Each structure stands twice: as structure tokens, then as C-alpha cells.
Amino acid sequence: MNARWAYIQLQSMIVKRMLANTKRSQVIQQDVLRRKINLCADSRFGRDHGLSKVRNLVDFRRQVPISDFNYVRPYVDDLQRGDTQALFAPKTRLLMFAMSSGTTDKPKYIPVTDEFVRDYKRGWKIWGLKAHKDHIDLATKDYVHLAGDWQHDQTSSGAWCGSISGLAAETRPPIVRRPFIVPHQVGKIGEWTSRQYVTLRLSLPSRRVGMIITANPLTLISLAQLADQSKEVLLRDMRDGTITMPGGGENSLAPELKCRIRPVAKKRIGELEQIVERTGQLLPRDFWPELSVVGVWMGGSVGAFVPEVRKLYGDCAFRDHGLSASEGRMTIPMQDESNAGLLDFTSNFYEFIPIAEYGSENPTLLEAHELEEGESYYILLTNSGGLFRYDIHDVVQCVGFEGQTPLLTFLHKGVHFSNMTGEKLTEYQVATAVREAFTDSEQIMETVLIVPVMGSVPRYTLLVELDAEGKAARLAEAIDAKLSILNCEYDDRLKSRRLLPLVPRVVPSGSWKKLRERKLAERGGTQEQYKHTFLTSTEDVFNNLGISI
Template identity: 75%
Template structure:
């Protein structure tokens, strides 16, 4: 503990500098932009876009259009096929590609370079250090981090493709690595359920887990439910020093096998006492010293945070931050808030007011020009060859630290429905669903609101069949909440240009099947998958077996 605490104290200067320099983030952002430009100036992309001539933001915007992945794909395809010079200068080293599904049907491979991973690790270091400053007890506790596999596949040129979290976990410094009791090799277990089982098998021996970190709250719910579902098997494995995978065909690395040992009788007895006393095996009981849960708290998945709290107990929640395979965008600095400080030292950011998105000549703002309470689309420039890249994230400015905005994630920009001028957003639907379930004194469940064009349009509420009790009242509550959140929606209901929400039940397991199909078809990982509460078309209905839509009212 002494070495770890000494390291934390030594490194806190980074956090202090980040906060102190927030008063001049405008200047730093322009330096970051010029640095990204120089990295790629001597490349095919750089020559074709005149990067060597860029000296300021006016040059930057004149030389480079707003881009998406399809614009960049020809260059990225060359990089994937073994020619890094299509996008990067000779001093840049390509480490891997991050896999992500994105908004098109074609999977995306995001280049991860040496400069990219440096920025990525710096953002995580600041997040972790600030969390430790606020929770000093973490310096004597263990951590559970659910990382992915950075070596899922290889390109024809031999470059690894996978999850950037796995690479970052493998290259942690030794002093940082020690408290993480689930090794990165667990992320290489291909079967998701077996991976989670191994996570539990290796972390349950410790009652001193102080922090668990993963992006998606649904992952935490799944982990807790798996522990309870397999409690007898887990307790037997702990006593016998064995591993009984849910999928017996799954193999795992020898380095993991060497970590599997019998657990002390005292700890086994403690866990058995938990099951005898509560009838369940849940994190709130088997990790009694848990201080912090690090997880996404905003956007659509924020609706599941109340259920995570029930499973993990009375501990602080620290937002994971707005981050993606393309890079980190915000660093939350406080508990219980999904507002994060713009990561102004790692990437360069521009913003388009949400109301102007899609215009031929929208207003382009730098970070210091945002207005509190207003919503914006992010344009990202990183060290992985993404320039002025529309990442389709919509954020809201929640205030400022110095010149640096605090941003909350609202929703992906593609998740918007507008049949009659109601301009319904994913954020509004997720909020209405969460509040309607709370009003009904029910745990939030996975549902989807789907637009249905008819002589008079309406939205259809799809909910799995085991939850059909009270579904009509739930649909009415969602309608009411949406009317409070969106005056245009309220107006369309009152003027009968929209009919009230129509509830329909779908078979149990529908959402899991659709999730697995999407991941198989479009790439990405279980952790990256975020269920959308709002469908943008009724095409999802075509993916349901014929005759499965049961009447809800």
C-alpha cells in the first residue's frame, strides 16, 4: 500500500495541472490541433489536404471538410492493407486497430497509434487519480476492471484488431497493475458468459474489492445476475480450486489456470453465510468494502443505473466518461454526475449547434464558445487519423471549469424520430421510460419505442412478454412523461396528429437475440453495445418472428 499511495501522491500533480490549465484550454486546444496535423502531414491524406500549410484554425477548416468514416475509408483501407503512409507520417507507429460497429453496416477499424494510446492512457490516469483523491480508501483495496481483448483478429498485414481497453490493461505500469485482480487475459475468453464467470471466479476470493470499472451498466447487471444464478457452482469452485465454465467447450490461457487456487475456508464460509442469510449471492453482499462503481451514467444506458445501485449497494458512482474507440472526450471529476471536463489535452474538438446540424453551412464552434444549457454535435480530431470527424454524439454544455466546458452525453445523433415534427430524441425517450418505470414502482426493463407510419402515425412500445403485466399503464405513463419533456410531442398528441403509444409484447430473449445478431453482423463487442430505447424506423419489426407481436391493449 505504501508504494501505491506514494505513486498516487506523486502523480496528483497531473490532476492539479489539468484543472489549473483549464483557464487556458483554448490556447492548448489549438496546440493539440497543430500537433495532430503534423503527425499526418507527410502522408497521402496530408498531401491531398495540404496539412503542411495549416497554421491556424481558419486554415484547418479550409483544408479539411467535416468527415465521416466513409470519407476516410479509402485511406484507412490502405493502412489496414499494410500502407500506414496513406494516413500517417513516418514517425508514427501503428499498434492495433480498435473494432467498432458505428452507424453504418460496415464495421470500422480505428487506427491506434503510439500517440493515440499515450493520450488514451493519460485521460484514464487523470480519471483514476481524481477518483483516488476523492476516495483515499481505494489505496488499500483491490480493483475489478472488465477489459476486452485487443487481439481478436488480424488484418492481412498482420496488425491486431480488437478492444483498446485490452491493450491499455496489458501495458499498465507494474505499480498500477497490482491492485487489478482480474488479469487482462480474461478479456481473451471468447464466450461472453464464460468471461464473466472467470471474472467472478478470480475476484470473489477478495472481500476488499473497492472499485469496479466497466463502461456499460448492463455489463454490471449481467455480472451480478450471473453470480446469483451460478452461486452453488461458484462456491464449489472456490472450495475445490476449480473452474466450471458455463460453456464447457471454452478454453482459457495457462496463465489464468495458474491463478485458480483454493480459496481460504474463512472466505468460503463468509460467502456461504451470505447465501444462507439472503438467499442470494450479489455484489452488495460479497464485496462489502466496495467504494466506487465506474460506469456510464448518461444517455440511454443511464436508465439502468438504479438497478445497478440495488445490486452493488451503497457506494459512490463515478461516470466512466464519454469515450469510444475513437478516443476519450470527457473526464468526469465528481461522483454522481455524468458531466465531464472536456479532455482538452488529448484530442481537438469542434462543435455544431444541434439545431444547425445538417445545414449546408452550420456554425462551427470551439470548446470555449459553447453556451451553458445548449446541445451540440461533436467533431473529433485525434491521433488515429480522424480529422473533423462527426462521431454522431450529442452533448449538452453543463457549465465551465475555467475556459473548459463540462459536457453531459445526451444521445447518438442518429437516434432521432420525426414523423410529424415532434423531433423525438433518444435522450427524451430514455428519460421518459426511466421515469415511467419509477412511477410504476418497477425496475427499468429493456424496451424500444418504434415509429409506425399509418394514416395517423404513432409509436409502438415493444416489451418482452414476461413483463406484460401493467404494460398499458406503462405506455400511458411514457406518453405523459414524453409530453412533459417535449412540447412538440405533447402538441401532436393533443391535435391527434399522433396517436397514443401502442404497447406490444415480444418473446422473452428478443433483445438478446437482436443484440447478438447486430454484433455478429457489424462488429464491436458486448461491452460496446448500447440498447437504443428509440428505433428510428419500423424496420426492427421485420426482424421479429411472424405473429409474435401480442396485443397490449
């Protein structure tokens, strides 16, 4: 403990410095912008956009348009073929490409440079240090981090493609790596259920897990469900010092993992058996009784699943993972039980467009210090991976300030919005209505999808996998009632019969798994990155699921 605690105390100066610098974040943002420009000025992209001539923000906005990934894709394609100077200065080192599906029809390959990784790690370090400051007991406990594989694929030039979380995990300093009891090699297991089983097999021997970290709450739900479903096999494997991979595959386990598969202490086996005997289940809330912190996304559509995670993981603090994507980390939550995060003003340069002006020819463009509390914005990102004024399609709300620096909550992806009759329905509203409807009915949260259907009188269809039509009908009525409270325009359209009430439609069991696999196959990305949306703006989902409208 002494060495780890001493390290935490020493590094905590980083947090203090960042909080102090919130008072001058406007100046720091200008310095960040200059660094990003210098990183790419002597490249083909830089010459095409006159980056060497940029002296201030006015120049920058004149020279570089607001863009999406398709705009920069030709440069990235050349980068994948080995032409580093397509996007970066000659001495820039490209480490990998972070793969992401996002909202495009083709996978995105986000360039990851040395500076990108430094930015990424600094944000996580601040997140972790602040969590340790608020939960001192973590200094003596174990951690479980569910990271991905940064070597999932390779480009034609040999560059690795995958998840940056895997690279960060693999390159942790030894003193930081020691408490993480699930080694980074687990992230390289391709089959999702097998990866989760190995995670359980290696972490269940410890009753002193104090923190578990992953982005998506659905990952935590499936991990807990697998633990319970596989409890007899897990207990046998721990007694015998073996591992029984779902569907076989034990022989393909990496040597670094095989050497960790050992019999577990009889005392711990006894504890786990008593849990099963007492409760009939094997769930994290019981087998990790000292869990202090769950680090996971709490906002947006997936935030609707957080109540179910709480039931499975017990009475512990939840700290938002932060607004982050393959393109970079954008916020750093600084306290428990809030999905608000401090803008990571030292890592990227940001611009914001008021939500009402998004898509207009000349929208108002704001710097971070110019935001207004209570207002919502689209965020533009300039990072260390060659993305400039990049529209990540995220809608955020400013909920306060620390000095000059805004505190932001993630609301929803901007593309998940529907407006057939002027109701302006957002995914955030739908996710909130769905969560409240399930909570009020004391049902376990289920995955659902609301789809607009045009007709002589438009309507929305609620797609559910519930096994009883009556239950689906009651759920549709409850969601409609919640939406009418959350959205006065929706309520007005229902009352004026310009919209029909929400119509339930039970889809076959396994439909969401089918949809997830289809999207991942089409767009790339990983299971962890996949976020099931609660609202779509088109009827395409019916064709994707093979059902009629």
C-alpha cells in the same frame, strides 16, 4: 499501501496541472491541433488535403471537410493492408485497430498509434487519480476492471484488431497493475458468459474490492445476475479449487489463468455461504461490502439502467466513465454522481455544431471555449488516429465551465431521433421517460424499444419482453405521460390526435438478445460496446426481429 499511495501522490500533479490549464485551454487546443496535423501531414491523406499548408484554424476548416468514417475508410483500408503512409508520417508506429460497430453498416477500424495510446492512458490516469483523491480508502483495496481483447482479429498485414481497453490493461506499469485482481487475459475469453464467470471466480475471493470499472451498466447487471444464478457452482468451485466454465471449456483456459484457480480460504467461503443463507442470493452489494466506487456510463440511453445497478451493488459512489468511444476519450468526469465531464482538451481537438444547425449547408462552428451553458451540440473530433473533423454523431450539452473549458454531459446519439409530425422526439427523452416509468411503478428496469410506425395517423409502438399484456399496457400509458411532460410538442400532437398514444407490443423472450447478436454480426464490435437504444427512427427493427408491424 505505502508504495501505491506514494505513487498516487506523485502522479496527482498531473491532475493539478490539468485543472490549472483549464484557464488557457483555448491556446492548448491550438497546440493539440498542430500536433495532429503534423502526425499526418506527410501522408497521402495529408497531401490530398494540403495539411502542410495549414497555418491556422481557418486554413484547417478550408482544407478538410467535416466527415464520417466512410470518408476516411479508403485510407484506413490501405492502412490495414500495411501501407502506413496512407494516413500517417513514415516513422509513425501503428499499434492496432480499435474495432467498433458505431452507426455505420460496416465495422469501423480505428487506427491506434503510440500517441493515441498516450492520449488514452493520460485521460484514464487523470480519471483514476481524481477518484483516488476523493476516495482515499481505494489505496488499500482491490479493483475489478472488465477490459476487452485487443487481439481479437488480424488484418491481412498482421495488425491486431480489438478493444483498446485490453491493450491499456496489458501494458499497465507493475505498480498500477498490482491492485487489479482480474488479469487482462480474461478479456481474451471469447464467449461472453464464460468471460464473466471467470471474472467472478477470480474476484469473489476478495472481500476488499473497492472499485469496479466498466463502460456499460448492462455489463454490471449481467455480472451480478450471473453471480446469483451460479452461486452454488461458484461456491463449489471456490471450495474445491476448480472452475466450471458455462458450457464447458475449462481445458481451453489460458495457462496464466489456470495457475490462479486455487482453493479459497475457508473464512471467505464461510462468509459467502452465510450471505446466501441470510439473503437467499449472492449479489455484489453483499459479497463486496467495502465497494467504494462504481465507474460506469451514467448518461445517454444506458443511464436508465443505473438505478438497477445501484440496487445490485449497494451503497457506494458512482463515477461516470466519461464520454469515450473507440475514437478516443472526450470527457473526464471529476466528481461522483454526475455524468458531466471536463472536456479532455489536452488529447484531441474539438469543434461543435449547435444542434439546431446540424445538417445545414453552412452551420456555425464553435471551438470549445465558445460554447454556451445550457445549449446542446454535435461534437467533431480530430484525434491521433488519423480522424480529422470527424462527426462521431454524439449530442452533448454544456452544463458549465472550468476556466475556459466546458463541462459536458452526453445526451444521445444524433441518429436516434424521430420526427413524424413535428414532435422531435429524442432518445434522451425516451430513456428518461422509461426510467421514470419503471421507477414510479417500482418495477425492475427492463429493456424496451420505441419504434415509429407511419399510417393515416402516425403512432409509436412500445416493444417489450414483459410476460403480461396488462403490465405492458400500463407501462405504455406511464411512458406516454412522462413523454408528454418532457416534450411539449409530443404532448401537443397527442392532444390534437396527430399522433396516436403509444401502443404496447409484447415480443418473444430473447428478442433483445437476438437483435444484439444480429447487429454485432453485421457491424462488428464487442458485447461491451453494444448499447441497446430506446428509440429507433425506422421500422426495420420489425424485420430484424421477424415480426409483423
